Amino acid sequence: MDSKPSMHRRRLLGAAAALPFAGAAFSQDLPLTPACGAQAALTPRQTEGPFYTPDTPQRGSFVEPGSRAQRLMLSGRVVSPQCRPVARALLDFWHCDEKGEYDNVGFRNRGHLYADAEGRFRLETVFPAIYPGRARHIHVKVQAPGRRILTTQLYFPGDARDGLWRPELVVAMERRPEARHAAFQFIIDA
Ligand SMILES: [Fe+2]
Numbered sequence: 001m002d003s004k005p006s007m008h009r010r011r012l013l014g015a016a017a018a019l020p021f022a023g024a025a026f027s028q029d030l031p032l033t034p035a036c037g038a039q040a041a042l043t044p045r046q047t048e049g050p051f052y053t054p055d056t057p058q059r060g061s062f063v064e065p066g067s068r069a070q071r072l073m074l075s076g077r078v079v080s081p082q083c084r085p086v087a088r089a090l091l092d093f094w095h096c097d098e099k100g101e102y103d104n105v106g107f108r109n110r111g112h113l114y115a116d117a118e119g120r121f122r123l124e125t126v127f128p129a130i131y132p133g134r135a136r137h138i139h140v141k142v143q144a145p146g147r148r149i150l151t152t153q154l155y156f157p158g159d160a161r162d163g164l165w166r167p168e169l170v171v172a173m174e175r176r177p178e179a180r181h182a183a184f185q186f187i188i189d190a
């Protein structure tokens with residue numbers, strides 16, 4: 001789990017200011033979850049769960065050709081508690097599909113990407129279903145270059161909660177005609 005040799009180490013944090021992104025690729029008008037700054041807390045760690053697969057493909061989209069599943073555009077930033085962007089942070093995501101099933105054989109709905117020089121990232125994927133016993137969630141490992149890996153999970157507003165659900169890990173979300181847009185700011189030691 002946290003021993004993936006190619007990953008740098010990371011920690012997450014969320015932030016609550018307006019998204020500072022200038023690029024159209026990011027959800028500019030969604031507020032970020034927990035803000036960085038003087039009172040910033042690091043993004044909490046959570047269990048990896050039973051379904052992590054290492055050595056995922058690098059890609060910015062998990063959407064498969066022909067898929068009619070509801071799209072989710074997840075974007076945000078990786079920053080330090082002092083609000084410094086974590087350039088080239090590694091983010092490795094995995095989640096269940098629109099039916100609540102994980103691909104434990106291949107890499108469907110699994111993959112990693114790198115934040116840009118401003119710590120920004122963007123993932124196009126499908127909106128994961130709720131499966132029995134869990135709140136709707138997305139798993140992620142985040143790692144600043146050369147640092148320890150942070151493993152955690154992201155949750156969605158308005159859903160049923162479970163014992164792992166934490167308010168600090170809830171994304172900001174907005175439903176638009178073409179997709180749901182979610183934003184989160186990871187605050188990590190970097
Ligand atoms: Fe899960």
